[in-house]
Amino acid sequence: MYRGTHSNRKGKFDPTDEKNVEHSxxxxxxxxxxxxxPELAKIPFSSLLNLERFLEIYESLPFIWRMLKDIASIPACWLYMALYLTIQLALSLIPAVQLWYAGQLLTIVGTAVEHRTVDKQLLFRVASGRIACSVIELLLSHTSxxxxxPLNTRIKQYYTTRMFAxxxxxxxxxxxxxxVQRQLEQVFPTSSRQSLVWRTVVTTIRMGSTAVRMISQLSVLFSVLKNQHDGPLLALLSFSHSFLSWITGIDLSPSTRxxxxxxxxxxYIKLKGLQRAIRSPAHRKEIVAGNMWEYMHSEYQRCVTVLGEDAGEFGEVFATWKQRRFPSLVSIIRRPLHELPQIVFTLRAVQYPASIPLSLASVNLITSTSQSFSGSLMQLFSHTGTISNNFSTVRKMYEGMNLQNRIxxxxxxxxxxxxSLQMGISIEFRNVCFQYPESNAYALKNVSFKIEKGQLCVILGENGSGKSTILKLIARIYEPQEGEILIDGQDIKTLKLADFRQATAVxxxxxxxxxxxIKENIALGDPGHSDDLDRIKQAAKLGGASEFIERLGEGYNTYLDRPVRDHYSGLGEGTTNLFGRPVPGFGRIRSMGGMKSNESTTLSGGQMQRIALSRTFMRSLASETSVGLLLFDEPSASLDPIAEHDLFERLRLLRGQKTMIFSSHRFGNLTRHADKILCMCDSIIVEEGSHDDLIRAGGDYAKLWNLQAQAFL
Structure with missing residues (x-):
C-alpha cells in the first residue's frame, strides 16, 4: 500500500463502495x-475546476484560527508577527508604485509623440522614484x-514541545x-529547517500579499490605461491568462480527497522485493554465499522489460497518468486567452495607425507586468506548496494533538x-481473553489465576504460549477483550494509570x-532520582552491571547509542581515533570526501541486559516502599549461568516484600523457590501449583524438569 496522507474525517473509507468511491x-x-x-456533486464541472482544494481550505479554517491564537500566545511573537506583516504589506505594494511610475513614462511617451517635447522634470521624478522603490524593496527584504x-524559532520551539508531549x-x-503512524510521520517530521506552522504562516501571508499585489497592480494599471484605446481590455486579457496559468499549474499531486x-x-511486487533485497546488508551474506546475484539480476531485468514505463514509483506513474488525462476546462480556456491580447492590439493598430507607438508601449507594459506577476506566483507555489495542502496538514496536526489513547x-x-505496598500487590485474572491487533488467534484464552501479596510466581511455557502477554496486560500495555484483571481486589481499569504504573517495575x-x-538509561527507571548517582550505582550493582560499567572509558557517562554523531570526511588512512572515539575503517572510501559518522559503544547482549535490569532495580530497591510489583519477562535470556545465579539470589532477597512475576521458557533454581508456577501452552494455563505440587502431579512440568535434570547427571 502506498503511504499517502491519512485523513481523520469521520466514517470509514471502503474501496468496494462503488457509490461513494471512484475507481481508476x-x-x-x-x-x-x-x-x-457529495458537497461538490451538485456543482457543475467541479472536478474540472479542481474545487476540492477550496473545500479543503474551508474545512481547515477552524484549525487555522486555532493556530493563529496559539501563535499569539507565544511570548513576543505577536510583535515580530506584526512587524513581518507590515514588511510584507509594504513589499506587496511596491510593484504597484513601480507600475504607477511606469504609467508616468507612458504619459511622457504620449506627450513626446503628440507634441514632440519631453517633460524633463517629470522624467527625473519618475526615474528617482523607480530607483527609490528598488532601494526600499532591497532594504525591506533584508530586514525581513x-x-x-526569531519568528520561526519561537514557533518551531513551541510546536516541537507540544509534538514531543x-x-x-x-x-x-x-x-x-x-x-496513526502515517499521520504522525506526515505532521511530525523528524527534522525540518522550517516548522509546518511557520511554513503555513508564510504561505498564507505571501498569498495575502500576492492578492494585494495583484489588486493594487490591476487598479494602477487600469487607471493608467483607462484613457487609452482598449487598454483595460488588454490588461484584463493578459492578467486572466496569468491567473489561469497559475490555477492549472499547481495541482500535479494526488487529489485532496x-x-x-x-x-x-x-x-511489480517482485521487482520491488528484489530492489530491497540487494540494498539490505541483512541479505548480503546469503546473496554472495548462495551465488544468487545472476538469477536476481535476470529476474529484475525481466520485470523491468515486462512493466516498461510502469516500473517506476507510484508518484512518478501517477503524475504521468494525470498529465495524460483530458485537460481541465480551465486549461482549455487559458489557451485562446494567450493569443487575444496580440489580436486586440493588431485590430487597434489597423483602426488607429497613429496610436501604434503608444499602444505598443502599453502592450509591453501589460505583458511585462502580467509575466512578472505570474512568475512570482508560480515560484511561490513551487517552494511552499498549495494553501489547501498546508491548511490540510495543519488540520491533521491538530487532530494528531487530540489523539486519544486506546487505554x-x-x-x-x-x-x-x-x-500497603511493603507486602506487595495481589493480582487476579478472571477468564481473561486477548488477541493482538491484526491477529485472529488468541494470545490468551479464558486464563484465570490468583497471586497473593508478596508471592513469587514463575510463568513457564514455549515462545508464543502467552507468558509475555500476561505481563503486558498487568502493566496495562494492552487491554483484554474479555474477562477481568483485579489488583488488590479492584478492577485494574478503575485505577489511575500513572499511580499503578508508579507502583510497578517492569x-x-x-x-x-x-x-x-548509561547513567540516564538506568535513571529512567525512577526519573525522580536521576541526579542521585549513589542510587544509580546501587541499582547497577543489583543488576550486575557496575563492574563492567566502571571499566568503560567514560564510565556511567558512556553513551550506548550517541544521538549526536561526529561527522568527518577526507581523513588520512592512519586516522583511527577522533575526539576520543574510534573511527570505523572504511578503507579508501573514507579519504574521498564522504561525510561519515562514528558508531557508538558496543556491549555484549548480556551486558546490555544487565543495564536494562539495573533500570528495573532503580525502581525496586528494597529500601523503597513506592513499588510493590516486579514483572520480569525472560530476565536471564542473555545472561551467562553465573550472572543468572547472582541475579536470582538478589531477587530472592526481595521475597515477601514485593510481589514478583517471572516469565521464562526454561527451568532453574527460581522455580524451586516459587510460591506459584503457571505452565502455559497455546494461550491457556495447563498446570498450576508449587514446584513440589507439580512434581508430585507427574504432569508435563515434572517430565520436563526430570529431563533437564538428567542432562546434568
Missing part, C-alpha cells in the same frame, strides 16, 4: 480509489530576514496503529495507603536502550 487504473500496475465528495529568524504520551495500541492506491501486479485512564487513586523481553548515557 493508473497504468497497468496501480489502482487508485478516490472518495466522491532578521524578523523571520503528544508522541511521549501515546500508549502502545495507539502508537502502533499503522494509520480521501484516497488509497494499491497494486496486485506480481511482476482509558481510571479514576481511583492507587494505593490508598502506600505502606523488564520486558524485548527491552530497549535509549540513545542516552
Amino acid at each position: 487504473y493508473v497504468g497497468k500496475v496501480w489502482e487508485i480509489y478516490e472518495e466522491r465528495q 530576514t532578521f524578523v523571520t529568524g 503528544v508522541l511521549a504520551r501515546l500508549d502502545v495500541p495507539t502508537f502502533g496503529d499503522p494509520l 480521501v484516497w488509497a492506491a494499491t497494486t496486485q501486479n506480481d511482476d 482509558l485512564d481510571g479514576t481511583i487513586p492507587y494505593p490508598e495507603n502506600h505502606q 523488564l520486558f523481553q524485548d527491552y530497549t536502550h535509549f540513545p542516552l548515557s
Whole structure:
C-alpha cells in the first residue's frame, strides 16, 4: 500500500463502495480509489475546476484560527508577527508604485509623440522614484530576514514541545496503529529547517500579499490605461491568462480527497522485493554465499522489460497518468486567452495607425507586468506548496494533538495507603481473553489465576504460549477483550494509570536502550532520582552491571547509542581515533570526501541486559516502599549461568516484600523457590501449583524438569 496522507474525517473509507468511491487504473500496475465528495456533486464541472482544494481550505479554517491564537500566545511573537506583516504589506505594494511610475513614462511617451517635447522634470521624478522603490524593496527584504529568524524559532520551539508531549504520551495500541503512524510521520517530521506552522504562516501571508499585489497592480494599471484605446481590455486579457496559468499549474499531486492506491501486479511486487533485497546488508551474506546475484539480476531485468514505463514509483506513474488525462476546462480556456491580447492590439493598430507607438508601449507594459506577476506566483507555489495542502496538514496536526489513547485512564487513586505496598500487590485474572491487533488467534484464552501479596510466581511455557502477554496486560500495555484483571481486589481499569504504573517495575523481553548515557538509561527507571548517582550505582550493582560499567572509558557517562554523531570526511588512512572515539575503517572510501559518522559503544547482549535490569532495580530497591510489583519477562535470556545465579539470589532477597512475576521458557533454581508456577501452552494455563505440587502431579512440568535434570547427571 502506498503511504499517502491519512485523513481523520469521520466514517470509514471502503474501496468496494462503488457509490461513494471512484475507481481508476493508473497504468497497468496501480489502482487508485478516490472518495466522491457529495458537497461538490451538485456543482457543475467541479472536478474540472479542481474545487476540492477550496473545500479543503474551508474545512481547515477552524484549525487555522486555532493556530493563529496559539501563535499569539507565544511570548513576543505577536510583535515580530506584526512587524513581518507590515514588511510584507509594504513589499506587496511596491510593484504597484513601480507600475504607477511606469504609467508616468507612458504619459511622457504620449506627450513626446503628440507634441514632440519631453517633460524633463517629470522624467527625473519618475526615474528617482523607480530607483527609490528598488532601494526600499532591497532594504525591506533584508530586514525581513532578521524578523523571520526569531519568528520561526519561537514557533518551531513551541510546536516541537507540544509534538514531543503528544508522541511521549501515546500508549502502545495507539502508537502502533499503522494509520496513526502515517499521520504522525506526515505532521511530525523528524527534522525540518522550517516548522509546518511557520511554513503555513508564510504561505498564507505571501498569498495575502500576492492578492494585494495583484489588486493594487490591476487598479494602477487600469487607471493608467483607462484613457487609452482598449487598454483595460488588454490588461484584463493578459492578467486572466496569468491567473489561469497559475490555477492549472499547481495541482500535479494526488487529489485532496480521501484516497488509497494499491497494486496486485506480481511482476511489480517482485521487482520491488528484489530492489530491497540487494540494498539490505541483512541479505548480503546469503546473496554472495548462495551465488544468487545472476538469477536476481535476470529476474529484475525481466520485470523491468515486462512493466516498461510502469516500473517506476507510484508518484512518478501517477503524475504521468494525470498529465495524460483530458485537460481541465480551465486549461482549455487559458489557451485562446494567450493569443487575444496580440489580436486586440493588431485590430487597434489597423483602426488607429497613429496610436501604434503608444499602444505598443502599453502592450509591453501589460505583458511585462502580467509575466512578472505570474512568475512570482508560480515560484511561490513551487517552494511552499498549495494553501489547501498546508491548511490540510495543519488540520491533521491538530487532530494528531487530540489523539486519544486506546487505554482509558481510571479514576481511583492507587494505593490508598502506600505502606500497603511493603507486602506487595495481589493480582487476579478472571477468564481473561486477548488477541493482538491484526491477529485472529488468541494470545490468551479464558486464563484465570490468583497471586497473593508478596508471592513469587514463575510463568513457564514455549515462545508464543502467552507468558509475555500476561505481563503486558498487568502493566496495562494492552487491554483484554474479555474477562477481568483485579489488583488488590479492584478492577485494574478503575485505577489511575500513572499511580499503578508508579507502583510497578517492569523488564520486558524485548527491552530497549535509549540513545542516552548509561547513567540516564538506568535513571529512567525512577526519573525522580536521576541526579542521585549513589542510587544509580546501587541499582547497577543489583543488576550486575557496575563492574563492567566502571571499566568503560567514560564510565556511567558512556553513551550506548550517541544521538549526536561526529561527522568527518577526507581523513588520512592512519586516522583511527577522533575526539576520543574510534573511527570505523572504511578503507579508501573514507579519504574521498564522504561525510561519515562514528558508531557508538558496543556491549555484549548480556551486558546490555544487565543495564536494562539495573533500570528495573532503580525502581525496586528494597529500601523503597513506592513499588510493590516486579514483572520480569525472560530476565536471564542473555545472561551467562553465573550472572543468572547472582541475579536470582538478589531477587530472592526481595521475597515477601514485593510481589514478583517471572516469565521464562526454561527451568532453574527460581522455580524451586516459587510460591506459584503457571505452565502455559497455546494461550491457556495447563498446570498450576508449587514446584513440589507439580512434581508430585507427574504432569508435563515434572517430565520436563526430570529431563533437564538428567542432562546434568
